[in-house]
Amino acid sequence: MKKYIPSAVEPKWQKKWEEDGMYKAYDFDKRKKFYCLIEFPYPSGAGLHVGHVRSWSAMDAYSRKKRMEGYNVLYPIGWDAFGLPAENYAISLGVHPSEIVPKNIAKFKTQCKAIGLSFDWSREIDTTDPKYYKWTQWIFLKFFEKSLAYQADVPVNWCPSCKTNLADEEVLADGTHERCGIMTEKRMQKQWLLRITQYADKLLEDLKTVDYPKMVAEQQINWIGRKEGINITYKVKDSKEEVVCFTTRPDTNFGATFIVLGPEHPIILKLTKDKYLEEVKKYIKKTTSKSEIERIAEGRKKTGVFTGSYAINNLNNKLMPIWISDFVLGHVGTGAVVGVPGHDKRDFEFAKEFGLEIIRVVVGKDGDTSAITRIEQVQEEEGKMINSEFLDDLDIREATKKVMDYLEKKGFGKRVVSYHLRDWVFSRQHYWGEPIPIIHCSKCGLVPVPEKDLPVELPYLKKYEPSGTGQSPLANAKEWVNVPCPKCGGKAKRETDTMPNWAGSNWYFLRYLDPLNDKEIAGEEKMAYWMPVDIYQGGFEHTTLHLLYSRFVYKFLYDIGVAPTSEPYAKRRPHGIVLGPDGRKMSKSFGNVINPDDIINQYGADTLRIYEMFMGPFDQINVWNEDGVNGVYHFLQRVWLLYDKLDPIKTSLSREDLMIMHKTIKKVSGDIENIKFNTAVASMMEWLNYLSRKEKVSKEEYKTFLLLLAPFAPHITEELWESIGEKYSIHQPRLNRGQQSWPKFDKKYLEEEEVSVVVQINGKVRDILVIEKDILNNKEVIEKMAKQSHKVQKFLAGNSVKKTVYVPGKIISFAV
RNA sequence: GCUGGGAUGGUGGAAUGGUAGACACGAUAGGUUUAGGACCUAUUGCUCGUAAGAGCGUGGAGGUUCAAAUCCUCUUCCCAGCACCA
Numbered sequence: 001m002k003k004y005i006p007s008a009v010e011p012k013w014q015k016k017w018e019e020d021g022m023y024k025a026y027d028f029d030k031r032k033k034f035y036c037l038i039e040f041p042y043p044s045g046a047g048l049h050v051g052h053v054r055s056w057s058a059m060d061a062y063s064r065k066k067r068m069e070g071y072n073v074l075y076p077i078g079w080d081a082f083g084l085p086a087e088n089y090a091i092s093l094g095v096h097p098s099e100i101v102p103k104n105i106a107k108f109k110t111q112c113k114a115i116g117l118s119f120d121w122s123r124e125i126d127t128t129d130p131k132y133y134k135w136t137q138w139i140f141l142k143f144f145e146k147s148l149a150y151q152a153d154v155p156v157n158w159c160p161s162c163k164t165n166l167a168d169e170e171v172l173a174d175g176t177h178e179r180c181g182i183m184t185e186k187r188m189q190k191q192w193l194l195r196i197t198q199y200a201d202k203l204l205e206d207l208k209t210v211d212y213p214k215m216v217a218e219q220q221i222n223w224i225g226r227k228e229g230i231n232i233t234y235k236v237k238d239s240k241e242e243v244v245c246f247t248t249r250p251d252t253n254f255g256a257t258f259i260v261l262g263p264e265h266p267i268i269l270k271l272t273k274d275k276y277l278e279e280v281k282k283y284i285k286k287t288t289s290k291s292e293i294e295r296i297a298e299g300r301k302k303t304g305v306f307t308g309s310y311a312i313n314n315l316n317n318k319l320m321p322i323w324i325s326d327f328v329l330g331h332v333g334t335g336a337v338v339g340v341p342g343h344d345k346r347d348f349e350f351a352k353e354f355g356l357e358i359i360r361v362v363v364g365k366d367g368d369t370s371a372i373t374r375i376e377q378v379q380e381e382e383g384k385m386i387n388s389e390f391l392d393d394l395d396i397r398e399a400t401k402k403v404m405d406y407l408e409k410k411g412f413g414k415r416v417v418s419y420h421l422r423d424w425v426f427s428r429q430h431y432w433g434e435p436i437p438i439i440h441c442s443k444c445g446l447v448p449v450p451e452k453d454l455p456v457e458l459p460y461l462k463k464y465e466p467s468g469t470g471q472s473p474l475a476n477a478k479e480w481v482n483v484p485c486p487k488c489g490g491k492a493k494r495e496t497d498t499m500p501n502w503a504g505s506n507w508y509f510l511r512y513l514d515p516l517n518d519k520e521i522a523g524e525e526k527m528a529y530w531m532p533v534d535i536y537q538g539g540f541e542h543t544t545l546h547l548l549y550s551r552f553v554y555k556f557l558y559d560i561g562v563a564p565t566s567e568p569y570a571k572r573r574p575h576g577i578v579l580g581p582d583g584r585k586m587s588k589s590f591g592n593v594i595n596p597d598d599i600i601n602q603y604g605a606d607t608l609r610i611y612e613m614f615m616g617p618f619d620q621i622n623v624w625n626e627d628g629v630n631g632v633y634h635f636l637q638r639v640w641l642l643y644d645k646l647d648p649i650k651t652s653l654s655r656e657d658l659m660i661m662h663k664t665i666k667k668v669s670g671d672i673e674n675i676k677f678n679t680a681v682a683s684m685m686e687w688l689n690y691l692s693r694k695e696k697v698s699k700e701e702y703k704t705f706l707l708l709l710a711p712f713a714p715h716i717t718e719e720l721w722e723s724i725g726e727k728y729s730i731h732q733p734r735l736n737r738g739q740q741s742w743p744k745f746d747k748k749y750l751e752e753e754e755v756s757v758v759v760q761i762n763g764k765v766r767d768i769l770v771i772e773k774d775i776l777n778n779k780e781v782i783e784k785m786a787k788q789s790h791k792v793q794k795f796l797a798g799n800s801v802k803k804t805v806y807v808p809g810k811i812i813s814f815a816v
Numbered sequence: 817g818c819u820g821g822g823a824u825g826g827u828g829g830a831a832u833g834g835u836a837g838a839c840a841c842g843a844u845a846g847g848u849u850u851a852g853g854a855c856c857u858a859u860u861g862c863u864c865g866u867a868a869g870a871g872c873g874u875g876g877a878g879g880u881u882c883a884a885a886u887c888c889u890c891u892u893c894c895c896a897g898c899a900c901c902a
Contacts, residue, residue, distance in 0.1 A: 214820070214821090215819095215820050215821065215896080215897085216820095218819060218820055218897090219819085219820075219896090219897055219898080221819090222818085222819060222820090222897075222898060223897085223898075225898090225901070227901080227902090229902080245902080246901095246902065247902060248901095248902070249902080260902095300900060302900085325900095326900085327900045327902095328900080328902075329900075329901070329902090331901095332900095332901045332902070333901075333902060334902095336902095337902050338902080339902095340902090344902070345817080345900090346900050346902080347902085349900090418901085418902090420898085420899095420901065540896075540897085543897080544897080544898090614828095614839085614840075615828070615829090615840095616828060616829065617829080620822095620829095621895085622828080623828075625827085625828070625841075627827095627840090627841050627842070628828070628840070628841060630841085631839095631840050631841055632840085634840095634854095634855095635840085637855095678828095678829075678830090678839085679829095679830070679831095679838085679839080681839080681840095682829090682830075682838065682839035682840075683838090683839080684839095685838095685839055685840075686838075686839065689839090756835080758834075758835050760834085760835090760882075760883065761882095762882080762883090763881090763882070763883050763884090764883095765835055768835070802882085803882055804882080805834095805882045805883080807834060807883095810834050810835095811834045811835085811882095811883080813834080813882045813883060814882075815882045815883090
């Protein structure tokens with residue numbers, strides 16, 4: 001047979017598949033539906049990354065297998081083209097984003113097709129298309145209608161480089177912007193927010209109903225950060241004011257020796273005695289102007305000032321001095337903390353710094369009941385209560401319940417639930433995004449753009465760079481901004497902020513179901529047919545961003561009767577990133593970027609696809625290795641050459657032939673289902689090694705081999721399928737007229753006729769017996785055979801067997 | 817500090833209580849080739865040994881078990897996320 005030249009095979013089939021509409025999904029088809037989703041990309045100027053290729057070709061293999069199994073598979077793609085990256089890229093080139101985006105999309109599309117991905121191109125979407133973002137704006141109006149979208153003055157994370165504010169989720173732990181790496185600043189600004197906190201409990205609770213990796217679910221749970229505690233109200237001596245403190249550990253309240261207010265707390269000035277006023281004001285000024293960098297640089301050294309006032313502990317009427325310190329954060333709990341230095345490390349440090357009393361109310365791990373003098377003795381959990389009157393001798397959990405009941409009964413406190421999750425800052429002062437469809441009228445206030453006037457199209461602005469003043473560049477589009485109020489007809493102005501880049505991706509998976517619908521977001525019946533997404537493949541980095549956001553938006557759509565299910569994604573599976581050959585993240589500046597086009601030119605798309613699946617476990621970080629690519633190319637060449645061994649005469653298969661064939665069918669089927677592509681490919685290689693050693697390969701084996709390989713290497717298998725005289729595509733049983741589909745294994749060929757049984761003595765392998773299947777369960781015979789073995793006798797001599805364990809078909813173990 | 821994940825040959829990795837190292841890369845030797853590459857065959861965890869064989873071996877220490885990479889306890893290091901979160 002002629003040589004394997006990928007470039008002679010691949011484009012030919014890509015063209016044919018497109019002409020035949022091979023990978024279309026059919027709405028309402030009788031076959032079982034399967035919705036396979038990948039995270040749609042931001043079409044960057046750099047073109048496809050090998051990481052995209054890995055994730056998409058793996059899910060492509062998954063989709064192809066499902067189709068061969070007879071499912072009606074939806075595997076769509078689109079473009080998430082609004083947002084900062086597209087805008088910054090356009091600025092760097094000095095052109096308009098609306099010119100750049102279509103070019104980038106065209107490039108991505110060409111590349112996707114060159115890889116042979118089986119996307120249903122008839123459902124392609126683009127978030128910057130007004131026909132698409134009409135519905136992104138519509139969703140916003142629904143949020144507004146239900147009072148879940150609102151404006152408020154909030155401290156925002158300002159990125160001085162990108163000149164916009166950001167959501168908390170977009171700022172990393174060190175205070176830098178996740179995209180550009182520049183340190184952000186806190187600013188007060190009027191912003192649009194979405195009330196995601198109202199969905200905190202549902203987002204938490206319903207994690208139980210979906211199949212997410214543990215790591216992903218845990219991360220969302222942590223981010224939502226639900227905590228049950230109590231707000232305790234303390235009276236202030238000689239004052240009408242009260243201080244409310246949130247705590248999850250009211251059991252330790254007999255150990256409370258002071259109160260700390262965060263510097264933003266509103267009642268500080270009312271509580272401060274004249275004598276201390278100047279110092280307090282100075283402290284507040286100093287701490288509130290402190291930047292994130294300064295805070296981190298300072299470490300955890302405690303600072304603070306005394307107000308001169310005292311709060312009264314409800315439990316024992318003890319006076320507790322009220323202090324101010326910036327270790328108490330304004331946005332956490334009630335912005336005020338009751339200081340229990342014996343059982344909280346921060347409180348201990350504060351008490352030490354300012355010489356405040358430290359009392360132990362929980363017995364230490366080692367039974368220690370003495371006064372606490374060192375931070376190592378501070379203990380936050382475990383033990384029994386002491387020095388706590390009616391709580392003494394109780395376990396901390398019992399004490400917590402008892403004291404909460406007591407405080408509530410007496411009216412000193414109220415059980416509350418607190419969350420780490422904050423409302424979602426949803427406006428950006430940037431050009432390249434969906435305009436927020438709201439009109440500001442001096443008479444009527446905030447007026448939503450009527451649904452019939454959607455979409456509010458983004459006007460073409462020549463000068464679209466961010467102003468840096470905190471105002472969107474859209475404010476300069478006077479003609480666009482000035483509109484009559486839809487309510488009263490008077491003079492009014494459009495909202496000039498745009499939505500964040502997450503807006504379009506919140507709901508895109510619904511638009512694939514009905515991309516041309518101009519009456520609604522998507523047809524109700526189509527949504528009911530396709531939803532939920534059966535498997536959603538995406539990166540870990542979106543766990544508390546896109547994945548959480550889109551769950552929230554979808555749940556809202558469900559609650560207003562638009563979406564058909566309570567959760568959008570039945571199953572989530574993550575992928576690991578692909579690093580450059582030097583083990584570093586691929587980046588132009590390191591010069592370690594692998595361009596998929598180069599690999600396709602040199603080795604072909606099938607090699608690229610299989611290599612990326614074979615390189616390691618799918619959810620792990622993998623380093624690119626050119627030698628590995630060559631290894632896979634070698635494998636496909638050997639597949640190609642196998643054709644020469646095809647036996648034209650019908651021959652029957654040996655028992656061994658059948659066993660390895662059925663074993664491989666089982667392994668590959670199971671591994672694809674479990675996202676273990678690396679071992680699926682390995683077992684194909686094993687079978688190929690076996691087949692290559694044979695004189696002749698039967699047609700049955702050959703066809704089965706090609707069918708199993710088809711999801712991984714769609715081009716070469718299609719070509720070889722044709723070479724053996726098959727008329728229809730290997731990929732689509734529907735077009736195959738049901739002639740051939742995904743192979744099934746037969747259990748009877750998985751059992752071996754002769755089984756090797758390992759003989760162990762004291763856990764060490766000493767011999768291997770080959771046993772006929774029919775005496776497998778006869779322990780006596782096996783035991784006798786084992787003892788007769790020369791190798792075994794050597795080790796048994798002079799010892800008596802104390803115990804014998806026999807696991808049929810596997811092992812016989814002697815303890816001597 | 818908290819939460820989650822991880823550590824296996826020269827390398828990527830396989831094996832989730834039952835023959836550790838599948839598969840691939842690399843390496844070594846031989847074959848083939850005008851040469852290089854490509855291809856084919858064999859070997860390849862470590863130590864001792866000409867060999868037969870023996871001992872050791874899954875970050876470290878201990879435990880459960882006839883049997884542990886796998887389960888339990890402690891511990892070291894690495895990765896990810898969160899973090900003065902009350």
